[in-house]
Amino acid sequence: MSNEVIGIIAGVLTSASMLPQLIKTIKKKEASDLSAYIFIMLIVGTGLWAYYGVLKNDIPIIATNLFSVVLNGIGLFLKFKYSPREEVFS
Amino acid sequence: MSNEVIGIIAGVLTSASMLPQLIKTIKKKEASDLSAYIFIMLIVGTGLWAYYGVLKNDIPIIATNLFSVVLNGIGLFLKFKYSPREEVFS
Numbered sequence: 001m002s003n004e005v006i007g008i009i010a011g012v013l014t015s016a017s018m019l020p021q022l023i024k025t026i027k028k029k030e031a032s033d034l035s036a037y038i039f040i041m042l043i044v045g046t047g048l049w050a051y052y053g054v055l056k057n058d059i060p061i062i063a064t065n066l067f068s069v070v071l072n073g074i075g076l077f078l079k080f081k082y083s084p085r086e087e088v089f090s
Numbered sequence: 091m092s093n094e095v096i097g098i099i100a101g102v103l104t105s106a107s108m109l110p111q112l113i114k115t116i117k118k119k120e121a122s123d124l125s126a127y128i129f130i131m132l133i134v135g136t137g138l139w140a141y142y143g144v145l146k147n148d149i150p151i152i153a154t155n156l157f158s159v160v161l162n163g164i165g166l167f168l169k170f171k172y173s174p175r176e177e178v179f180s
Binding site for chain 1: 093096097099102106108113114118121123124127132136142145146150
């Protein structure tokens, strides 16, 4: 298996790992047990990984991390939508 | 800033993003709103990223993803500990 295939499988798994969480949150309409910081740190962190991918000219890293930025943006939106205002940053 | 520094900052942010979640879960002793699948997918996915780092001889990728494997292992343990048994895989 080529390096690129392993990178793509790894990247799809780590990026898509947020999908079951988003689906669960949308179904329950409840996000009180979730930390807002996970989404904020992942938006910044996966954004930086995408930039690292650009510097290294590494397509699996760029593609899968940009996908993560989008998913974590949705996660942060859901956290604000489904948590009591005073609990968002607790 | 060298590529390695950007990779390390990105990796520390994405790996450490799970820390506030683990702290919140330990404090609340409640993990019902969390999806078990996020931890399972991240253990496999970041494990594969670490392997990708080995193939590419990329230290930031190896180090930060091994750290993620440990944190997500702890997260999965907490999910089992603080969720009603019948809800773990819902």
